[in-house]
Amino acid sequence: MTDAAELRRRTAELLAAHPPAGTDRLDFLRARFDAGLAWVHYPEGLGGLGAPRSLQVVVDAELEAAGAPDNDPRRIGIGLGMAAPTILKYGTEEQKQRYLRPLWTGEEVWCQLFSEPGAGSDLAALGTRAVREGDDWVVNGQKVWTSSAHLARWAILIARTDPDVPKHAGITYFLCDMTDPGIEVRPLRQITGEAEFNEVFISDVRIPDSRRLGEVGDGWRVAQTTLNNERVAIGGMRLPREGGMIGPVSTTWRERPELRTHDLHQRLLKLWVDAEVARLTGERLRQQLVAGQPGPEGAGMKLAFARLNQEISGLEVELRGEEGLLYDDWTMRRPELVDFTGRDAGYRYLRSKGNSIEGGTSEVLLNIVAERVLGLPSEPRTDKDVAWKDLSR
Numbered sequence: 001m002t003d004a005a006e007l008r009r010r011t012a013e014l015l016a017a018h019p020p021a022g023t024d025r026l027d028f029l030r031a032r033f034d035a036g037l038a039w040v041h042y043p044e045g046l047g048g049l050g051a052p053r054s055l056q057v058v059v060d061a062e063l064e065a066a067g068a069p070d071n072d073p074r075r076i077g078i079g080l081g082m083a084a085p086t087i088l089k090y091g092t093e094e095q096k097q098r099y100l101r102p103l104w105t106g107e108e109v110w111c112q113l114f115s116e117p118g119a120g121s122d123l124a125a126l127g128t129r130a131v132r133e134g135d136d137w138v139v140n141g142q143k144v145w146t147s148s149a150h151l152a153r154w155a156i157l158i159a160r161t162d163p164d165v166p167k168h169a170g171i172t173y174f175l176c177d178m179t180d181p182g183i184e185v186r187p188l189r190q191i192t193g194e195a196e197f198n199e200v201f202i203s204d205v206r207i208p209d210s211r212r213l214g215e216v217g218d219g220w221r222v223a224q225t226t227l228n229n230e231r232v233a234i235g236g237m238r239l240p241r242e243g244g245m246i247g248p249v250s251t252t253w254r255e256r257p258e259l260r261t262h263d264l265h266q267r268l269l270k271l272w273v274d275a276e277v278a279r280l281t282g283e284r285l286r287q288q289l290v291a292g293q294p295g296p297e298g299a300g301m302k303l304a305f306a307r308l309n310q311e312i313s314g315l316e317v318e319l320r321g322e323e324g325l326l327y328d329d330w331t332m333r334r335p336e337l338v339d340f341t342g343r344d345a346g347y348r349y350l351r352s353k354g355n356s357i358e359g360g361t362s363e364v365l366l367n368i369v370a371e372r373v374l375g376l377p378s379e380p381r382t383d384k385d386v387a388w389k390d391l392s393r
Helices: 004-017 025-034 053-065 077-090 093-105 219-235 246-255 262-289 297-325 345-356 362-373
Strands: 110-113 129-133 136-143 154-160 171-177 183-188 197-208
Touching: 004 025, 004 053, 025 093, 077 093, 077 110, 077 154, 077 171, 077 219, 129 154, 136 154, 136 171, 154 219, 171 197, 171 219, 219 297, 246 262, 246 297, 262 297, 297 345, 297 362
Parallel strands: 110 154
Antiparallel strands: 129 136, 136 197, 154 171, 183 197
């Protein structure tokens, strides 16, 4: 069993062989992956050592103290938080060897081709079709709300391979090359003025069967691994006290006493406590993950994340008064990441509106919590046993 002392020893060996000050950033990240110190709970040869997930902080602390570069996790969050755990669970050995290393080092950015114009909240109703032709699948359809598609080299894609069975049963999961002919990425300008989202048009794109993840028709089950990890990645990210959205408004409160009122004070206290409860709950959830895969509890964290961000950003705009109505820059940009704390209050207020939609709408997540966490009766569903092709659209 690899323990903390052994990880410190291996980390010291990595730093001795590849001093951060004199080593190219990418070379260092590749060496770290090969040493099993990328994500220590992954298997040997795939960036890990089969160690407990909880020991990752030991490695991270040693490397941070030594000034080692990280892999810019915010930029490659979809790959790290969604594609990697799904490939690890369902991928072939060849797929794991091919995709995990450049995914972790950031050499290859990933995006998610799940939602469609007619299949957002009801994702299983998706209509993008994949038809088998020899050793390939020919895919046609449209995806939407695709973060980082303008940067991505690869995508995780679900498509309908059998329209004659109920909607959850006829889906297959693929790894799609975003540079293939037939892939068109168009920016979607958001309320913030930016276009971090995109719509993606897929026209006669050929995907080799070797890039199928899981069995044909089993894509919905494979996608659940992705979605559960997505909710944890969004709602359960590790933060220090006063990290995230509560930080800027707390700082403004301390530094600008002339803005304070009794009512705002009471609201800020409540939201500060709520944010701290959410932070500690997220820490407990991450500790539970040590024993296995994320479950429906991540839906609760994602719900809290969306509600808190929207309420906190609204309070911040109100606290700042006229200043809160200002906006720093409405230039059309296609950013590489979402930076909530690096922009002004107006940006945080507008951008947080999407938090209750992205990564699963709050309405759908409430159903998940009710049915899978609380054990309440499920809502009546008249389309469960109806073939997809017979559904009204």
